[in-house]
Each structure stands twice: as structure tokens, then as C-alpha cells.
Amino acid sequence: MSRIVYVNGAFEPEEEAKVSVFDRGFLFGDAVYEVTAVLGGRLVDFDAHLARLDRSLGEIEIPRPMPDEGLREVHETLIAENQVDEGIVYLQISRGSAERDFAYPPSPLPTVVAFTQTRPLVNTPQAETGVDIITIPDIRWKRRDIKSTSMLAQAMGKQEAKARGAYEAWMVENGAVTEGTSSSAFIVDKDGVLRTQPLGPQILPGVTRRAILRLAEEDGVSLEERPFSVAEAYEAREAFMTAASAFVLPIVTIDGRAIGTGEPGPIARAFRAHYIAEARAASA
Structure with a gap:
């Protein structure tokens, strides 16, 4: 049909x-x-x-x-x-x-x-294994807060990730990670603080990102909307990405370097489970 x-x-x-x-x-x-x-x-x-x-x-x-x-x-x-x-x-x-x-x-x-x-959103292999990502320069325009269809730079970044055997690419500007080509970027830093770029013209105000910030507050997770560098991401306890079409996906390597234990971390797993449970309850 x-x-x-x-x-x-x-x-x-x-x-x-x-x-x-x-x-x-x-x-x-x-x-x-x-x-x-x-x-x-x-x-x-x-x-x-x-x-x-x-x-x-x-x-x-x-x-x-x-x-x-x-x-x-x-x-x-x-x-x-x-x-x-x-x-x-x-x-x-x-x-x-x-x-x-x-x-x-x-x-x-x-x-x-x-x-x-x-497409499957809940029972996906990536949720179980975690994903590998790379970092690339952020070459986009300066109004990324608008969800525009002008996405050639993101398509180029996604293609580079695919060519290098990765799932996603995090874009970097002035030494700091902005966001993924089609996702929001999070780390749990070495001090156990959840970090992500603050809102502004440099990133898209992600809908799933917003939900995770709310869940972090509800779950008592220490949170700072503050930029982080690639070096800080390498040293993080955990990293994960969020997107409407992926919910929450743990990141296990960045540029070939294992993050934390090299396995999906407990905070990312908890956020994913919590978000999906809420979504199922709301749609019941």
C-alpha cells in the first residue's frame, strides 16, 4: 500500500x-x-x-x-x-x-x-550498545536556534561520521562542543555534573533536551548549562545524545577514545528509561 x-x-x-x-x-x-x-x-x-x-x-x-x-x-x-x-x-x-x-x-x-x-525507537541496538561519535568543526550559520531546512553543513557532517564508521558527529566551535548534527550533546563530567550547552543562537532548543533538563531536576542530578570542551568530553564519566527520533542514546567512544568504562553509563540509561516511560504513560 x-x-x-x-x-x-x-x-x-x-x-x-x-x-x-x-x-x-x-x-x-x-x-x-x-x-x-x-x-x-x-x-x-x-x-x-x-x-x-x-x-x-x-x-x-x-x-x-x-x-x-x-x-x-x-x-x-x-x-x-x-x-x-x-x-x-x-x-x-x-x-x-x-x-x-x-x-x-x-x-x-x-x-x-x-x-x-x-521505524523502531525503543528497542534499538544502539540503545543497548551505545554509539560511537566523532568531532568536527562547526561550519554552520549563526542562527542555529531556528529549525531551518538549510542543513547542508549538518548533512556533510553526518556523511563524514558515516564514512569514519561513526553514528553521529559533535560539532566544535571556539574549542567547545555545540551540538550534534541532528542531536543535542550531553556529558557527565569527571565531577559527576551533567553538562550541556546553554540555549542561544549557537544551538537548537531541542525538545528532548528540554525534557532531560526537567528529568535531571526531578531526579536530583547535578546540572550545569555550561559549555564543555572536547578534552572535557574525552575525560567525562558518561556522554549521551538526545533527539526526538532517538530519545536518549549513550555514547561509548568519541574520536575512537572510550568514554568512562566504554559501556553505556547508568545516568544515560536511567534518563532513557524515564523518558520512554513518561512518553508511554502520556500516550496511554
Whole structure:
């Protein structure tokens, strides 16, 4: 059965879906997106994704194409039509179609596209074994807090990680780790303090990142939103990454160096279990 996707008000088979060659998302990357996890056929942390979407749209002045209720209905219809029990829903909103010109067109009509991907999120080998990552220079633009589709630098970084046999790449700027190509970066430093980059234009405000900060407070884990260097990451007791499509994944090596014991650490495991339990309870 063909996958059903959403394009500008219509649910249709993927092979029939079309977007104009003049769409500014295609021509300029003039678009924003969100990826929401699906667990048990239900959306995970959807309100937080909607709030971040609103912020991204506002930052680049794309008008809101529909209210929250409409976006939720699009997501839930796609989940039902494609019988997704576990996976993700991808949503993209561009400024729309216009004659090619760098300046924003007046009165744009946004293009809205959404589709599902079925994939395992809970029982994954990476969660059991942990993952290997590398570090690379951060060559991105300076407004990384906007969840833009302009992601060539991240794609290049992910490809480099793949070529070097790693799962993910952490990007480094001015000696400090900013974030992963598609994830937020955490370490438990040698003093047992959980650390991650503070929010700002240098990183994306991750939805799963936000949940982990809340869980850390609830679980009494010492936390500092403070930059850390690659050298500090090498010496950390634990390292892990968070993302909507991966939840929490332990990191066992960075640039070929074992982190801690070289096995998934107890804090990362606890956060993953706690987050999944909350997501399951919310979707029940």
C-alpha cells in the first residue's frame, strides 16, 4: 500500500504528491521543520514541538498556515492512514512558491508538507550498545536556534561520521562542543555534573533536551548549562545524545577514545528509561 502524505490541504499517495519548482524551500531552504516521535500510535511532546515551530516561523516571518488544532489533525490523520505504531512524523513549512528573488515575496502562501516514517525507537541496538561519535568543526550559520531546512553543513557532517564508521558527529566551535548534527550533546563530567550547552543562537532548543533538563531536576542530578570542551568530553564519566527520533542514546567512544568504562553509563540509561516511560504513560 502506498504511503499517504500531506501537501497543502490534501492527503494523497506519495507518488502523486507535488510541490512547485519555484517553492522557496526548494530554491533557498526558506523553510522550517519539525520531527515528532510516535509511540504507541500517539505523538510524543507534540505541544513542545508546536511551540518551537511557532518560534521558528516567527523568526523568519513565515505566516502561520493553520492553528494548532489543524496541525494536530494532520499529524494524527497521517499516523492513522499509514498505521504507524512507532516512528516519526516530519512536518515542513516553507514560505511558498514565488518567482526566484532573494527578498521575501509579499503576502506569501506557505507550503505545508508532512509525511510519516515507520521505524523502531525503543528497542534499538544502539540503545543497548551505545554509539560511537566523532568531532568536527562547526561550519554552520549563526542562527542555529531556528529549525531551518538549510542543513547542508549538518548533512556533510553526518556523511563524514558515516564514512569514519561513526553514528553521529559533535560539532566544535571556539574549542567547545555545540551540538550534534541532528542531536543535542550531553556529558557527565569527571565531577559527576551533567553538562550541556546553554540555549542561544549557537544551538537548537531541542525538545528532548528540554525534557532531560526537567528529568535531571526531578531526579536530583547535578546540572550545569555550561559549555564543555572536547578534552572535557574525552575525560567525562558518561556522554549521551538526545533527539526526538532517538530519545536518549549513550555514547561509548568519541574520536575512537572510550568514554568512562566504554559501556553505556547508568545516568544515560536511567534518563532513557524515564523518558520512554513518561512518553508511554502520556500516550496511554
